[in-house]
Amino acid sequence: MILSDKILIAIIIVLAVGLFILSGIAKRLPNTKWKMLYLLPAIVCVLFMTIGGTDKFMLPVYIGSAVTAVGFFRDSVNTRKISAISSAVLAVVGCVISLASPNYSAKDYIGDFEKGFASIKAHYSLAEHKQTDWDALYEKYEPKFRQITEEQDKEGNFLTWLGFCGEIKDGHVTYMSDELKDADISILKGHMGNDYGLAFLRDDQGRDVAVCVDDSLGEYGIFNGTVITSWNGKAPEESAKLSDCYDILTYPNKTNEEFYRSFLSAGIGGETAEIGFLDEKGEEKKVTLKKIGDFFDRWLMADTLLNSGIPAENCSFVKISDTAACLRVAMMVTEDSEENYVSPKNKIRKEFEALQAEGIRDVIIDLRGNSGGYIEMAKDIAELFAAEGTYPLACDGVWDSAEKKYVKTSDGKYEVSEKSTFKGEQIAGDGKIVVLVNSSTFSAGEYLAKYLGQAENVVVMGFTGTKGSVMPISLTTLKNGALCFPALLLLNEDGTVFAEADSQGNTSIPAELVPFDEAAVKAVYDNYEDPLLNSALEYLAK
Amino acid sequence: MGKIFNTHIRQALKNKMLYIVLLLTTLFFSAMGFFIEAGSDDEALISACHFIVRSKTMMFSAVYLFSGFSIGAICAGDFSDRTINIEVSSGCTRTEVFFGRSLAAIVITFLGSIFIYAAPLITVTALFGWGDMFTFGEFLPRAVLTMLSVLRSICGFAAIAFFVKNHNIMTAMGGFLFTFSTLGELIFKNAPPALLGFSSGVYLSNYETIPLYQLNGETQLIVDTSLPMENIVSITVVSLIASAVYLLIGSSYFHGDDLR
Numbered sequence: 001m002i003l004s005d006k007i008l009i010a011i012i013i014v015l016a017v018g019l020f021i022l023s024g025i026a027k028r029l030p031n032t033k034w035k036m037l038y039l040l041p042a043i044v045c046v047l048f049m050t051i052g053g054t055d056k057f058m059l060p061v062y063i064g065s066a067v068t069a070v071g072f073f074r075d076s077v078n079t080r081k082i083s084a085i086s087s088a089v090l091a092v093v094g095c096v097i098s099l100a101s102p103n104y105s106a107k108d109y110i111g112d113f114e115k116g117f118a119s120i121k122a123h124y125s126l127a128e129h130k131q132t133d134w135d136a137l138y139e140k141y142e143p144k145f146r147q148i149t150e151e152q153d154k155e156g157n158f159l160t161w162l163g164f165c166g167e168i169k170d171g172h173v174t175y176m177s178d179e180l181k182d183a184d185i186s187i188l189k190g191h192m193g194n195d196y197g198l199a200f201l202r203d204d205q206g207r208d209v210a211v212c213v214d215d216s217l218g219e220y221g222i223f224n225g226t227v228i229t230s231w232n233g234k235a236p237e238e239s240a241k242l243s244d245c246y247d248i249l250t251y252p253n254k255t256n257e258e259f260y261r262s263f264l265s266a267g268i269g270g271e272t273a274e275i276g277f278l279d280e281k282g283e284e285k286k287v288t289l290k291k292i293g294d295f296f297d298r299w300l301m302a303d304t305l306l307n308s309g310i311p312a313e314n315c316s317f318v319k320i321s322d323t324a325a326c327l328r329v330a331m332m333v334t335e336d337s338e339e340n341y342v343s344p345k346n347k348i349r350k351e352f353e354a355l356q357a358e359g360i361r362d363v364i365i366d367l368r369g370n371s372g373g374y375i376e377m378a379k380d381i382a383e384l385f386a387a388e389g390t391y392p393l394a395c396d397g398v399w400d401s402a403e404k405k406y407v408k409t410s411d412g413k414y415e416v417s418e419k420s421t422f423k424g425e426q427i428a429g430d431g432k433i434v435v436l437v438n439s440s441t442f443s444a445g446e447y448l449a450k451y452l453g454q455a456e457n458v459v460v461m462g463f464t465g466t467k468g469s470v471m472p473i474s475l476t477t478l479k480n481g482a483l484c485f486p487a488l489l490l491l492n493e494d495g496t497v498f499a500e501a502d503s504q505g506n507t508s509i510p511a512e513l514v515p516f517d518e519a520a521v522k523a524v525y526d527n528y529e530d531p532l533l534n535s536a537l538e539y540l541a542k
Numbered sequence: 543m544g545k546i547f548n549t550h551i552r553q554a555l556k557n558k559m560l561y562i563v564l565l566l567t568t569l570f571f572s573a574m575g576f577f578i579e580a581g582s583d584d585e586a587l588i589s590a591c592h593f594i595v596r597s598k599t600m601m602f603s604a605v606y607l608f609s610g611f612s613i614g615a616i617c618a619g620d621f622s623d624r625t626i627n628i629e630v631s632s633g634c635t636r637t638e639v640f641f642g643r644s645l646a647a648i649v650i651t652f653l654g655s656i657f658i659y660a661a662p663l664i665t666v667t668a669l670f671g672w673g674d675m676f677t678f679g680e681f682l683p684r685a686v687l688t689m690l691s692v693l694r695s696i697c698g699f700a701a702i703a704f705f706v707k708n709h710n711i712m713t714a715m716g717g718f719l720f721t722f723s724t725l726g727e728l729i730f731k732n733a734p735p736a737l738l739g740f741s742s743g744v745y746l747s748n749y750e751t752i753p754l755y756q757l758n759g760e761t762q763l764i765v766d767t768s769l770p771m772e773n774i775v776s777i778t779v780v781s782l783i784a785s786a787v788y789l790l791i792g793s794s795y796f797h798g799d800d801l802r
Binding site for chain 1 (some may be wrong): 733756
């Protein structure tokens, strides 16, 4: 029981006893001011309701606190005694009901869903671009939230919101929980299934190949790169759909969707899982693997090995070869002590000039795992490295305040507010620029890839493209958390939506896809190398 | 009761201090409205709509300043010099005296409150325009419900005036509630909107907004003016019932009061 409710009940009972005693004395008192004491329980109750909120199961307590007010209006000793006794009895009844009811102090999860859904439906700026089917989402998730409200499942509430957000396929559509201490991706631990000693990813030939394989699977002939043909009798892609996280871990960009679509199936199963694979001779085999842990940990390991990028300080260079240096941009954030954006442009220019003096010509800009930040930083860095020329930046749309929507032109495109550009300085001269991206290159990091990708001296490379979610977020506050989603719309010069992956998973951010072949798998998971970086170096050496 | 009501209305209309307090309060908050908008960082947003969203509880809590003074003057202004005793002993029942005085106080204070509530809005609209974040029609239900919650508070003030019997204490109480309004926003965060007049005011004067921070540095604001029907009904019903209950409490107390 909530502490404030316990205190309220105790106070009401004490006051009722006091007013019962007072009722005998009151008749003899000449001044009428003491009468106001009979209003005291109601005043105390309102005070507690104000600070602590209300609960329908406490209704008898609230009524009980009001009942003594009868003594204020009527002078009869018996009436006052009866009202005091009734107040105490109702307080006890309220206490018992609250303690007995599983729904006492219940959280209104369905109310949060209704509010959040109405807000995102009304204001999500990319609904048309993503062809979001609101009716289907409501039909699917409304019963789930209703059930969660009945069960008062706060973790279920968080996971269901993640599922709802995941289905919109926009990395910026997220839910933040006020109730859970660790309301982040780690909550998926325990929901991704069991670890049977391997994860898998899709290779350049469209096959699901084992990665991050546990040494113990060697006895069955399963190694990094082994082609997986079935999981518990189903194709891995089909099996993945059984995962609790299938709707949560979604990918706006189709290159990522294809790459990761079946990896969740490696967690499906009970104490054992039956796995079909091609042995070294290319013959299909089946083995039963035992559960050895939590799949979340293996997925995290597999993801870290593949996607971490070069370990270096943000916005600093690492010399990779005699002629190439890597500029690590892990996030689009450089701030002063008051958390204001400070452009890293001068720092980068200065460091690069020093490297040029040492013979460095080419630059690899590592945006892998870039979690975003200031959009301005994308422009600042792009200006330094893009070939001389003028390039378009993202533009604002024209917002119609009265209609509460972005204005469209007669050809169905959005109206652009003001076109703006940046100028390339080409500080690397004749040197080439390679930008490395992956599925975790996100938000403002994607602006940099997009801006630089327009220049002829730049190539954007990755096993997959960037995340495909670029619009800045807004926030709707709910009782138990907050729903974040883009309400702002940024456009290309021609009035099309800027860079964001569309309903088909297409994005205008260029990426030259490096084949994720057997050699790449073994390089990452057997030799702990960085094959993407090696591909960039090979390109620069050409 | 009608005579007492008319007498107190006439007396209030001749009360120069009441006019001065009303005008000063109105001028002060109209000036506040002007400075709040004129000093806004987002020039594109400057409008009456923007003022309504930004001023939050200021507009409705301003009426408490006037209410304390006005009700104190009409209901409790003559307790200290005992002139109320003449009214009580002139053949009128206590109930007639109570309702005659309190209804006169409620009418005067409520009209004054509407004036104070509307003045900054009219000033800002005249200077900067209404704006296009929402229409006046969308704002009106909130304004009407706010005035209902103000009516409820005024009735509560009237009852309290007969307990404390002191004009100065009532004025101080109004000033305290106005000063307390910013803190009240935090305290009343969890309270059901209909619980108290103040919680209704806090709820109605806080708008859900979604800012759109554009690349050109300008901000657009999406304002949600909608109100759930359950809150409209509960605030209306509870405000009217509470107003009646406050008056009954005041009347019951005054009925047996020794007027000391």
